[in-house]
Amino acid sequence: MSKPKFAMYWAASCGGCEIAVLNIHEKILDVDAAFDVVFWPVAMDAKYKDVEAMPDDSITLCLWNGGIRNDENEHMAHLLRKKAQILVAFGSCACEGCIPGLANFSSTQDMIDTAFSTITTDNPDNIRPQASYAMPEGIITIPTINPILKTLDQVVDVDYYMPGCPPESHQIAAVIDLVIAALNGKAQLPPKGATIGAGNSTVCDECPRKRNVKAIKEFNRIQLMAADPELCLLEQGIPCNGPATRSGCNARCPSAGAQCIGCYGPAEGVVDYGARLIAAFASVIDSDKPDEIDKILDGLVDPAGQFYRFNLAGSLLRASKAAQTPKIG
Amino acid sequence: MTDTPETKPLDSTRDKPFEPVMIGFTCNWCSYRAADMAGISRMKYAPNVRLIRLMCSGRLDPTFVFKAFAGGADAVLVSGCHPGDCHYATQNYKAMRRFHLMQRVLAQMGIEPARLKLLWASAAEGQIFANEITKFVEEVRALGPLNWNTKPNAVEVPAEIPVEEVQA
Numbered sequence: 384m385s386k387p388k389f390a391m392y393w394a395a396s397c398g399g400c401e402i403a404v405l406n407i408h409e410k411i412l413d414v415d416a417a418f419d420v421v422f423w424p425v426a427m428d429a430k431y432k433d434v435e436a437m438p439d440d441s442i443t444l445c446l447w448n449g450g451i452r453n454d455e456n457e458h459m460a461h462l463l464r465k466k467a468q469i470l471v472a473f474g475s476c477a478c479e480g481c482i483p484g485l486a487n488f489s490s491t492q493d494m495i496d497t498a499f500s501t502i503t504t505d506n507p508d509n510i511r512p513q514a515s516y517a518m519p520e521g522i523i524t525i526p527t528i529n530p531i532l533k534t535l536d537q538v539v540d541v542d543y544y545m546p547g548c549p550p551e552s553h554q555i556a557a558v559i560d561l562v563i564a565a566l567n568g569k570a571q572l573p574p575k576g577a578t579i580g581a582g583n584s585t586v587c588d589e590c591p592r593k594r595n596v597k598a599i600k601e602f603n604r605i606q607l608m609a610a611d612p613e614l615c616l617l618e619q620g621i622p623c624n625g626p627a628t629r630s631g632c633n634a635r636c637p638s639a640g641a642q643c644i645g646c647y648g649p650a651e652g653v654v655d656y657g658a659r660l661i662a663a664f665a666s667v668i669d670s671d672k673p674d675e676i677d678k679i680l681d682g683l684v685d686p687a688g689q690f691y692r693f694n695l696a697g698s699l700l701r702a703s704k705a706a707q708t709p710k711i712g
Numbered sequence: 713m714t715d716t717p718e719t720k721p722l723d724s725t726r727d728k729p730f731e732p733v734m735i736g737f738t739c740n741w742c743s744y745r746a747a748d749m750a751g752i753s754r755m756k757y758a759p760n761v762r763l764i765r766l767m768c769s770g771r772l773d774p775t776f777v778f779k780a781f782a783g784g785a786d787a788v789l790v791s792g793c794h795p796g797d798c799h800y801a802t803q804n805y806k807a808m809r810r811f812h813l814m815q816r817v818l819a820q821m822g823i824e825p826a827r828l829k830l831l832w833a834s835a836a837e838g839q840i841f842a843n844e845i846t847k848f849v850e851e852v853r854a855l856g857p858l859n860w861n862t863k864p865n866a867v868e869v870p871a872e873i874p875v876e877e878v879q880a
């Protein structure tokens with residue numbers, strides 16, 4: 384009997400998720416033993432037409448990382464959805480947009496200008512990518528960009544979500560063990576739509592820092608102060624996203640002395656990650672006077688960036704007004 | 713959930729001229745009673761605000777506000793008891809802090825802060841409630857429709873991307 388088939392694909396992402404999978408060390412040999420790797424652009428050569436030629440549902444497990452930035456990403460999402468039995472939104476970009484999704488704050492024009500005409504770009508003629516271009520040899524095309532980056536499940540049906548930027552290696556290893564056990568009839572897969580490879584509570588729940596009463600008179604920036612190494616960071620006025628973030632990383636950042644920036648995405652039951660944080664941060668501010676509240680909030684230099692660093696594309700509002708104007712000049 | 717045409721924002725069904733669609737949250741003990749009084753006393757005020765009663769303004773989860781804007785509302789009103797008068801002691805101060813923070817986030821999203829209003833009204837202030845709503849509706853009318861539309865990129869997915877294979 385032939386082995387189950389495995390695929391992994393990247394869309395708008397940084398490549399870190401791919402590294403995280405390789406970072407499971409010798410466990411990768413289990414993947415190789417249990418699966419035939421049929422498509423994985425970072426690791427092996429394959430063409431899209433090879434995937435198109437595969438029978439529908441012939442790939443057992445497909446890990447998809449990256450957001451949907453252009454029509455090529457969108458095409459591949461539909462294609463792999465058709466070919467895969469289990470499609471996993473793997474990593475923060477696929478689940479909620481992540482850093483590439485921050486472009487949803489800006490107009491497409493600003494995004495393109497930033498990419499092609501800033502001080503760090505050597506582009507004196509301000510050349511811009513064209514969707515199609517006539518060369519002597521014929522017309523060549525590149526994928527066209529979507530004004531708004533979308534999450535995988537805004538485009539196709541997703542079976543499981545695996546959060547993290549990137550997902551922690553021990554979590555990936557555990558998920559791979561589970562899938563292999565399930566294929567051998569020794570375990571059951573969780574219900575469709577479940578979040579896998581993460582916990583069900585918040586980073587705060589796993590955080591070793593001491594908590595007393597959260598009542599702050601100012602927000603502080605961690606790089607500008609000597610933070611108490613044992614006290615809850617939010618109590619010290621350092622904007623820590625732990626209260627809204629899903630557990631699963633063993634509270635890595637606050638354990639190491641830095642605030643949680645939210646890479647594991649919304650905790651169980653949280654509809655809008657930023658909204659939950661607004662509620663949490665507003666609760667710790669120790670003031671009943673509008674002027675003083677405003678002054679304290681001035682210490683939070685970029686609230687939307689703080690609250691939606693990983694989650695903008697997956698949030699209720701998804702993108703700023705500017706990003707909703709698709710014209711490119 | 714994959715996007716479906718049913719999730720279109722309200723504005724596409726809207727007829728001209730522009731009538732703002734607004735959501736208003738009231739607390740059970742003061743502002744809802746103010747609205748009730750305005751109704752019972754047949755005070756005239758703009759009908760644009762759909763009121764939703766919460767037990768207390770402190771129950772206002774910012775999620776409700778974002779959901780309203782994402783779903784097509786042009787503006788959102790948050791109302792409760794006057795400072796010091798909240799039935800649950802200090803919860804309206806919490807609502808006030810959330811309101812200030814929400815306005816900042818909304819501004820960064822390109823939603824004018826004036827589209828989110830905070831209004832204190834006691835149970836006896838039906839007239840004030842009615843006047844403030846009428847004023848708010850006019851302010852929003854002047855701002856124009858929000859037309860929140862985060863799905864303008866319904867890119868037509870070609871059946872096949874025209875890629876030519878290059879022999880290695």
Ligand code: SF4
Pocket residue numbers: 586587588590591592594614615616617618623624625626634637642643
């Ligand atoms: S707010 Fe941050 S530092 Fe405080 S308990 Fe939560 S995760 Fe730990």
Ligand code: SF4
Pocket residue numbers: 548586628629632633634635636637642643644645646647648
């Ligand atoms: S503490 Fe927060 S930012 Fe750090 S790894 Fe965990 S979820 Fe990610």
Ligand code: FES
Pocket residue numbers: 739740741742743767768769770791792793797798799800803804
């Ligand atoms: S009961 Fe009215 S604001 Fe709390």
